[in-house]
Amino acid sequence: MNTSLQPVTDVSVFLASHADKELLRLVVVGSVDDGKSTLIGRLLYECDGLFEDQISAVRRATAKRAAAADGTNGNGGPLAQGLQNAATGTLPGEELDFSLFTDGLRAEREQGITIDVAYRYFSTPRRKVIVADTPGHIQYTRNMATGASTADAAVILADARLGVLPQTRRHAYIASLLGIPYLAVAVNKMDMVDFDRAVFERIGRELADFARPLGFTQIRLFPVSARQGDNITQASGRTPWHEGGTLLAWLESLPHQRHLDAAPLRFPVQYVLRPHQNYRGFAGQIASGSVRVGDEVMVLPSQRRTRVTAIDTFEGTQEHQRAPHSVTLRLADEVDISRGDVITHLEQPPAVLHQLEAMLVWFGEQPLDRSRRYLVKHTTRTVPTTIEQVLWRMDLENLSEVPAESLSLNDIGKVHLVCKRPLLCDSYRDNRRTGSFIVIDALTHDTVAAGMILGPAGASAGRTQAGSLITAEERRARLGQSGGVFLLPEAPEAEERAFQLERRLFDLGRHVTVVRGDTEVALALAETGLFVLFHTTAPQARRALRDHGLALESSTDLDGWVRQILATQERPQP
């Protein structure tokens, strides 16, 4: 299997094959002692991800450990066990402690556990693989989520002797939450159970039953021994009953990395390039979709329309470009655009949301505090945010939703966020790039949570509407709108404009009303699905509503307000 043992003689042939390889991001997860490090070490070793001096360093360290284990306790660790096996001749070939290729930190070597996510690299004939090697310990669930956030595929290990553990289920759940489509369950240490088919099938069935409803595109099972190399890169003669091939063959067979070039265009402006008076370019990475010179585009949140006049790169101007390229766009009009704005096509724009529901994986040492100021970093936009409400927390023991006031370290839950400026976003399910965000503690600057956008607040269930048997969903289906409060500018003429705006929206088929002064009434009406145009000059009422609704800009004309209001509404349900 060691494909490159033959000397390479023609660099152009070699590079042509190398250049054509696609990047696959893989995350390997499992409980402590399930053998993740060993599995990854084995993959690196057998796929030529290691150099001779690294191998000889591990060979030396293996011998050193073995000597130490021999002197102190004869029956102790798995290594001593392994050596004993080796001595009795049950192990073929050389005995290397493959886990030593990966555990890099001193504390990890001392404790024999993996603390932090590490990234490893190897190549297969078709793929360049980046492996996130993640800690299994529950204390480091956040690191598992970190590794999973960019992965296209996940391998979950289960110990053949212990079966499916709560942590195994937890990892499968997190992998599905983070949108990984392909899941392999490697039932490891099959050598310890004599490659018993019944054991494999029992564990496999249990985990597959659990994982199936979580929404994976594909779930595969492999009976393996990471230590001895069964069914990892080489088919094992000890599992003749297994027809699923090797883990490596599976990695090779997966549909290539997910491309977002067929999704609608999302171009979050990252940096404005202005080297001289005559050049103004908007630099960024195409998050999804593609763009062509001449395309009509809209800039959010201002909703200004213009046209793409050039796609600039270092190599020259291009006619067409797609995700995930980093490019610079030039536009036909002098539109005021800054970092954090999004350039999109006119059809299928992202949602513009001040209030949204999201899943959070909490990383902070301090629990979530609803009175605390947080920052949400979403694409290239960072906005002050409060976490209005925790809707529920996931009980990771049995995957049930339980009521919660807060989230603590490693908790996963659903929350209602209120952002000071809108996020220009899609649901995470539709777009991983524009549906994800991180939460930063405004005071300590720590990254305290990872977030996945579900949709506008109140859209998902009637849970938030205590005292009503009608859900927001039902109301929206009836009215064709999800309702909301729109705070008019403080300008004296705003009151007069309110009625014009009401007429305009009514003529557009919307259910709309004007409210003056009473914030409670405004909110209650909005809950029923109405558009509430709110006008007051009382600072207290304005403050109270600013966090709940959309504050309309005084600089915008009536048409601008109409567009802003309509943009807050979800696209109509089919």
Added chain:
Amino acid sequence: MSESTSARLSHLTVLEAESIHILRETVAEFANPVMLYSIGKDSQVLLHLARKAFHPAPLPFPLLHVDTTWKFRDMYTFRDQFTAQHGFRLLVHQNRQALAAGINPFDHGSQKYTHAMKTQALLEALAQHGFDAAFGGARRDEEKSRAKERVFSFRDRHGQWDPRRQRPELWNLYNGRIDAGESMRVFPLSNWTELDVWHYILQEKIPVVPLYFAAERPVVERSGNLIMIDDERMRLRPGEKPSLKRVRFRTLGCYPLSGAIESSATTVGEVILEMVNARQSERQGRLIDHDEEGSMELKKREGYF
């Protein structure tokens, strides 16, 4: 999630787009960034990516060379020519105190020397100019403790790295928020491998220091390494006899501490061929990594890159 099977993307294309994103993100979020320039192949690739990221504008940050004064002469020549040719703003910083005290790689051992001339010098330079973000060309495939490194690597007021206090890094969302005095090290090449770097150098025709290619050079064999005698400051140990050998370097640092390999590769293509066939990790020739197990990790904790 939409998928398309029409267009395939090679991994180098994906890596390039990702690195450019990181470079722009840093410049957008920090007040005073700098790019560390070590004159090596990774630096050259990083610099090339930076030119792409900000084209057609000039680089929005200066380059900083932390100069131990013991680099190869070819490196100094290359540095001055290359940066002048492109009009890059280059800052050179040396630890004056350590120089005055006569710290050198022969008398003080590689650990003490590296701490003074590289780690201390770097921290001095960052503090002196008030840089709040520093790009480096480090890759995760170089060394085991590097594999744990974030793209945005947070350093405290003393430039120190604490692996337990790293910020989780998800998707392509980097948290660049720091307080005064704190700083960030940023590694846009994190996901590149040594092969990717050479492949990209070939593809983009990026110039590198000639020391990466084989030539006859005067060397002595010292504890299994071939050390080049680059100038008259080299001290020979009893019994050491310089000889001319056809050698090149996989990694460049201070000449008394960089081991050469015997080679006949004189082009980037030949270097790649030799590398994929030789299968020795590039840091093997770097004496400072092998002081003891976990050596790189300790250096990083103190503020080394």
